[in-house]
Amino acid sequence: MIKDGLIAKNIIKSFGDPPIDIIKDISLEIEIGEFVALIGKSGSGKSTLLYIVSGLDNPTSGTVSLGGYDLSATDEKMIHKLRNENIGFVFQFHYLLPELTAIENITMPARKQNQLKQVSEYANHLLNEFSLTHCTHKMPSQMSGGEQQRVAIARALIQKPKFIFADEPTGNLDTANGDKVIEIFKKINREEGTTIIFVTHDMDYANAAKKRVHLQDGKIFKID
Ligand SMILES: Nc1ncnc2c1ncn2[C@@H]1O[C@H](COP(=O)(O)OP(=O)(O)OP(=O)(O)O)[C@@H](O)[C@H]1O
Ligand SMILES: [Mg+2]
Numbered sequence: 001m002i003k004d005g006l007i008a009k010n011i012i013k014s015f016g017d018p019p020i021d022i023i024k025d026i027s028l029e030i031e032i033g034e035f036v037a038l039i040g041k042s043g044s045g046k047s048t049l050l051y052i053v054s055g056l057d058n059p060t061s062g063t064v065s066l067g068g069y070d071l072s073a074t075d076e077k078m079i080h081k082l083r084n085e086n087i088g089f090v091f092q093f094h095y096l097l098p099e100l101t102a103i104e105n106i107t108m109p110a111r112k113q114n115q116l117k118q119v120s121e122y123a124n125h126l127l128n129e130f131s132l133t134h135c136t137h138k139m140p141s142q143m144s145g146g147e148q149q150r151v152a153i154a155r156a157l158i159q160k161p162k163f164i165f166a167d168e169p170t171g172n173l174d175t176a177n178g179d180k181v182i183e184i185f186k187k188i189n190r191e192e193g194t195t196i197i198f199v200t201h202d203m204d205y206a207n208a209a210k211k212r213v214h215l216q217d218g219k220i221f222k223i224d
Contacts, residue, residue: 002086002162003068005195006030008053011062013045022048023059024218030197032162035189037206038199040215046199047167049215053197054087054165055079067162084109088156090166090198094148096140096155102147103127103136106154119158126154130184146177153184157194164188166198170205182208 006029013023023045030036038046051057053064055071064071067086071079096105103123104111110119127133130150135143143151149172156164164185170178182205188194198209206212214222 002032004065005032005034005067006053006163006197007063007065009063011049011052011059011064013048013052013057014060019060021060022218023052025062026218026220027062028053028213028220030195032195033189033193034195034197035185035210036197037209037212038197038215039201039203039206039212042201044215045218046215050165050167050197050199054089054163055083056089084113085159086162088159088161088164090153090156090164090169092168092171094140094152096148096152098140101137101139102132102143102151102154105140105151106158108155109159122160123154123158126157130154130180146173146180149173149177149181150184153181157188160192160194162195164194164196164198166196168199168201170200170202178202178205 008026008028011023011026012021014021026049038050040046052059055064055066067082069082097108100108106123106126107116107119110116127136132147132150135147135151140148170181173181185196185198186208189196200206212224213220
């Protein structure tokens with residue numbers, strides 16, 4: 001089903017009245033299997049760009065094609081399906097459901113599609129992988145921030161998505177937990193070929209990626 005990576009062409013995003021361009025004619029191609037860090041100063045447009053290329057927000061103009069689907073020309077239902085099956089999102093604040101346990105949160109995306117049986121084993125594998133077995137039946141309020149974040153990442157991975165989009169996934173974590181998250185990203189990129197695009201302020205983490213896209217004032221000024 002997924003044919004291509006990400007192709008963004010001439011993306012402009014403006015906000016406000018009168019409108020101000022926040023993303024200024026950005027074109028970007030990311031192939032399947034790439035591991036990319038999006039970096040730049042606060043306010044340079046990283047989150048805005050990430051939301052647009054992942055289909056969570058629309059550009060003011062320009063086109064985004066993800067996995068072979070032109071996001072502006074594909075109907076809502078199809079985009080929903082694409083998102084559910086092929087895209088994992090990780091945010092700085094995790095948004096776990098407070099009334100569900102870790103294992104229930106992780107299997108949530110699959111349960112929505114009646115695939116609980118198929119994913120249970122993988123969910124337990126992820127819990128083990130992320131050193132979370134002691135949290136399996138705990139509620140988010142009974143876990144540390146780092147544990148909650150790792151649960152949220154496990155939830156993003158449960159459907160083995162082709163793409164992971166992450167906005168400062170290590171932002172709220174201490175070094176040990178931040179390192180763990182980046183190690184997990186490296187591993188799924190290497191072993192599952194998952195395409196990963198993540199925003200970070202941390203140069204060490206950015207250097208763990210295979211490619212860095214530097215944003216400055218709504219434009220790409222360097223890719224290295
Ligand atoms: N909904 C909005 N309405 C108006 N302006 C916005 C909106 N969202 C973002 N902006 C502006 O767009 C610019 C880029 O914001 P964005 O959140 O993309 O920055 P960022 O690079 O992610 O910054 P940070 O590192 O602080 O998260 C900022 O100047 C911000 O104030
Ligand atoms: Mg941001």
